[in-house]
Amino acid sequence: MSLVREQVARLADWVSEGDVVVLSGAGLSTDSGIPDYRGPSGMARKATPMTYQAFTRDPVARRRYWARSHLGWRTIGDARANDGHRAVARLQELGLLRGVITQNVDGLHQAGGARDVVELHGNLARVTCLGCGLLSPRAELESLLRQANPHFAPIAAEINPDGDVELDDAELDGFRVVDCTGCGGMLKPDVVYFGETVPPERVSRSFELVAGARTLLVLGSSLTVMSGRRFVLRAAKDGIRVAIVNQGVTRGEPYAGLVVDGPLGEVLPQVARQVTGLYRLET
Known part of the structure; x- marks a missing residue:
């Protein structure tokens, strides 16, 4: 079994335990034709x-x-929701997500079927x-x-x-x-433009979700700016597992127990399929 396959299987095990909070960034929407801020190299x-x-x-x-x-x-x-967005919605449908927090401003999580998304920006x-x-x-x-x-x-x-x-x-x-x-x-x-402050109610709601999580799952974010990284720092401080799926460099790696470097449009559907299989076995 390849390293990525092993990582995907491990991630599916984590997700199948439930109480997952998703924190998504621009990398989740690149398959929908919307560029990210940095790309795999991490360079702006x-x-x-x-x-x-x-x-x-x-x-x-x-x-x-x-x-x-x-x-x-x-x-x-x-722009239309891609397989990554739909995989997140599937995990939510299975009752495995406590919530979805996104740094994206494209509305594609909701277009893919997700509900009650905290749109930070x-x-x-x-x-x-x-x-x-x-x-x-x-x-x-x-x-x-x-x-x-x-x-x-x-x-x-x-x-x-x-x-x-x-x-x-x-x-x-x-x-x-x-x-x-x-x-x-x-x-x-x-x-929220640069130079503006994220509305405090969104921040407090996000911290509330993270505080009750078993796993914080970061999707498609380099975590370069504090707007998203602060939730990873809080999770690590509180002993909450952090998993990251991203293509390229991410500043969250020192705090993550699991990092999958791969295309989100491929990795997330694999996770959703494996979790669905595990879910069916258990029920």
């Missing part, structure tokens, strides 16, 4: 993420973001008004942006993990930003 990709300060204080940066995001939404909005499918606080579907904003910019159709070079695209500033001439139809306030994707 060239895209510079939007910051809250730049978005709210700089009209040019805000216009640039919305133009690029308007183009990128065609990919994000059309929000969801690109929602838009919030910074003036009146109104939440609205992204589809409504996209319709308004198309009406305001009927001739805006540049070719995007490359989509970024945050849902916007690489686009030359010369292509932005004439692009019009849309404001809140209710109060005229500034609209922003309902996601």
Whole structure:
């Protein structure tokens, strides 16, 4: 038996014991056509993420973001859940998961069938008004942006993990930003930008889930930023098992009892199939 097969079998045993909390990152969605932040090498990709300060204080940066995001939404909005997402939903269906925490903003866990997902960084499918606080579907904003910019159709070079695209500033001439139809306030994707704080209720709910876990299962995250790594640190401190499935480098390895370096779209369905077999034997 190969090392990876042995690791998958061991992971299936851990998961079959139940009380698993999933913590997922961008690597889980790459099979859906959404790039991750670092790739297997662990080196950050060239895209510079939007910051809250730049978005709210700089009209040019805000216009640039919305133009690029308007183009990128065609990919994000059309993305479909992959086998990894569906495998997580299957484990939840079997009653083996205490919860799912995701750092992703693509909504693909829910599209794959998962329920009650804690979206640490929000969801690109929602838009919030910074003036009146109104939440609205992204589809409504996209319709308004198309009406305001009927001739805006540049070719995007490359989509970024945050849902916007690489686009030359010369292509932005004439692009019009849309404001809140209710109060005229500034609209922003309902996601946590760099420089923002994750809402405390999401953080506390996540720590609560981890505290009651038998296993914290990290999927597709390099754990480079503290937003996700703090849950691994807490689990390790409290003696909770940590398992990681990721392609490439991850900063969580010193705290993990099991690390599987492999494609999530292959590893997770294998785990789900093996766990389903174990579950049937026990019941």
